[in-house]
Amino acid sequence: MPHIDYYFATISPFTYLAGPRFEEIVAKHGATVTYKPLDIMALFARTGGVPPMDRHPNRQDYRLQDLRRRAIVAGLPLNLRPAHWPTNMAPSSYAIIAAQSAGGDVGKLVNAVTRACWAEERNIADDDVIRACLEEAGFDPSLADSGLLAGAETYARNLDEAVTNGVFGAPFFITDGDERFWGQDRLDDLDRHLSGEL
Numbered sequence: 001m002p003h004i005d006y007y008f009a010t011i012s013p014f015t016y017l018a019g020p021r022f023e024e025i026v027a028k029h030g031a032t033v034t035y036k037p038l039d040i041m042a043l044f045a046r047t048g049g050v051p052p053m054d055r056h057p058n059r060q061d062y063r064l065q066d067l068r069r070r071a072i073v074a075g076l077p078l079n080l081r082p083a084h085w086p087t088n089m090a091p092s093s094y095a096i097i098a099a100q101s102a103g104g105d106v107g108k109l110v111n112a113v114t115r116a117c118w119a120e121e122r123n124i125a126d127d128d129v130i131r132a133c134l135e136e137a138g139f140d141p142s143l144a145d146s147g148l149l150a151g152a153e154t155y156a157r158n159l160d161e162a163v164t165n166g167v168f169g170a171p172f173f174i175t176d177g178d179e180r181f182w183g184q185d186r187l188d189d190l191d192r193h194l195s196g197e198l
Helices: 013-029 040-047 057-074 090-102 106-118 127-136 141-145 148-164 184-194
Strands: 003-008 032-037 172-175 180-182
Touching: 003 013, 013 057, 013 106, 013 184, 032 090, 032 106, 032 148, 040 148, 057 184, 090 106, 090 127, 090 141, 090 148, 106 127, 127 141, 172 184, 180 184
Parallel strands: 003 032
Antiparallel strands: 003 172, 172 180
């Protein structure tokens, strides 16, 4: 059974766009997944990246065009300029970490959180929004209030591990044997790799 370490950021539009397709691939191959939310802005700072708002206008303009096209291809609604972006990623990330410890459909939760930001104009730093996402994904909403210290420690460790393991963006997938795939546009390659074709 293949395993995937999945590094992502809850405020990343590309994490949102990857979500349903990634879960299809996981199910197709019977893969196990360790979900590793991280602070993407800190990751950029440590690996030579530049936050979107600090990039040259040419890059910012292209990003918006590309996001619009990628959303159409993925068949997902997307607000290119969501009301609550960027926002504090930590609370939603802690909830995902707590949910993974509790057991359940963590992929469904990641999709609910990222959809809340990028399609539903909700602030994923807000406790009520996080509780609603937990409930939607079949988790106890009180997980939003539990394990905060452990969540903070895991969140920081995920960032350190990401840097050590060659991660520099999100979403980022690392399979058994250290095959790395960056971006929602590499999901077909991930699928082929898990099928033994790449």
